[in-house]
Amino acid sequence: MTPAPAQIPAARFAGHSVLITAAGQGIGAATARRLAAEGACVLVTDLDAKRAAHTAAAIREAGGTAESAVCDVADRAAVEAAVAHAVAAFGRLDVLVNNAYAASPDTPLFEDESDDVWERDLDITLSGPFRCARAALPHLVASGRGAIVTIGSVNGEQDFGGHAYSAAKAGLASLTRTLAGHAGPRGVRVNLVAPGTIRTDAWAGRDAELDRAAALYPLGRVGTPEDIASAVAFLASADAAWITGTTLRVDGGILAVNTGFRQAMAPQEGRGREDAP
Numbered sequence: 001m002t003p004a005p006a007q008i009p010a011a012r013f014a015g016h017s018v019l020i021t022a023a024g025q026g027i028g029a030a031t032a033r034r035l036a037a038e039g040a041c042v043l044v045t046d047l048d049a050k051r052a053a054h055t056a057a058a059i060r061e062a063g064g065t066a067e068s069a070v071c072d073v074a075d076r077a078a079v080e081a082a083v084a085h086a087v088a089a090f091g092r093l094d095v096l097v098n099n100a101y102a103a104s105p106d107t108p109l110f111e112d113e114s115d116d117v118w119e120r121d122l123d124i125t126l127s128g129p130f131r132c133a134r135a136a137l138p139h140l141v142a143s144g145r146g147a148i149v150t151i152g153s154v155n156g157e158q159d160f161g162g163h164a165y166s167a168a169k170a171g172l173a174s175l176t177r178t179l180a181g182h183a184g185p186r187g188v189r190v191n192l193v194a195p196g197t198i199r200t201d202a203w204a205g206r207d208a209e210l211d212r213a214a215a216l217y218p219l220g221r222v223g224t225p226e227d228i229a230s231a232v233a234f235l236a237s238a239d240a241a242w243i244t245g246t247t248l249r250v251d252g253g254i255l256a257v258n259t260g261f262r263q264a265m266a267p268q269e270g271r272g273r274e275d276a277p
């Protein structure tokens with residue numbers, strides 16, 4: 001069951017300028033809407049111009065401030081142009097949300113994985129946030145309250161499939177820590193959100209799989225884009241002023257609780273309960 005929408009705090013991002021990648025739909029779009037609802041001016045970027053424009057228009061219709069731009073995070077010049085666009089439009093840049101990714105399906109046999117697929121997933125998922133952080137950092141330093149929030153995944157901490165995607169997401173935890181070490185003394189916080197399964201278009205047409213996955217979550221459901229947006233808003237805000245270099249799991253408990261093991265060991269008729277492995 002999807003929960004009722006959380007109450008949105010008073011304008012934590014009034015006067016803030018935010019750039020979000022891959023915000024044309026899904027988690028990125030929900031995050032753009034959430035930060036705009038809390039007062040941010042948002043540059044919605046995406047590989048797909050129409051999607052980015054659609055998210056920005058919806059924010060404006062709701063009374064918020066947003067512009068859109070095309071940005072492929074694989075392209076250094078496009079990333080630098082997007083950062084320049086945000087600074088020109090809103091006069092500053094306070095928050096970068098790294099949300100773009102690429103996740104190719106695994107081949108049935110690991111030996112058949114291609115260099116091209118491996119390199120593409122790593123380039124978009126791991127090197128993309130590197131390019132965006134590099135371009136944004138001088139402006140985030142100048143802001144005096146700069147924050148980077150990157151979207152990782154539970155795949156960075158446990159095997160859920162996806163060789164290259166998972167390796168890239170694990171790499172983001174390391175990039176988050178080293179960048180936090182570098183940028184902290186310059187007044188910029190850097191954190192990672194690691195979502196579990198979130199119902200977005202990435203799972204379109206796979207409702208039966210999502211329903212089966214929901215049964216593995218201690219909280220009994222898969223996540224919503226808004227579940228992630230609220231965690232991003234927290235980490236980007238002054239409420240997290242003393243938090244940097246960390247990974248926040250927003251995963252319905254799936255990494256903490258071994259549901260399969262618990263089910264296997266649940267008391268059965270004629271048999272006592274075994275709690276130890």
Ligand SMILES: NC(=O)c1ccc[n+]([C@@H]2O[C@H](COP(=O)([O-])OP(=O)(O)OC[C@H]3O[C@@H](n4cnc5c(N)ncnc54)[C@H](O)[C@@H]3O)[C@@H](O)[C@H]2O)c1
Nearest residue numbers: 022024026027047072073099100101153195197198200202
């Ligand atoms: N959906 C999930 O179950 C889930 C789980 C864990 C983590 N995540 C992470 O959350 C983030 C968003 O996932 P989602 O499900 O909302 O995505 P999605 O698939 O719904 O949307 C992805 C968006 O990224 C854009 N995009 C693709 N390549 C791009 C590029 N090179 N540069 C810029 N934009 C590009 C697409 O146009 C699209 O609008 C990703 O980082 C993903 O790894 C998602």
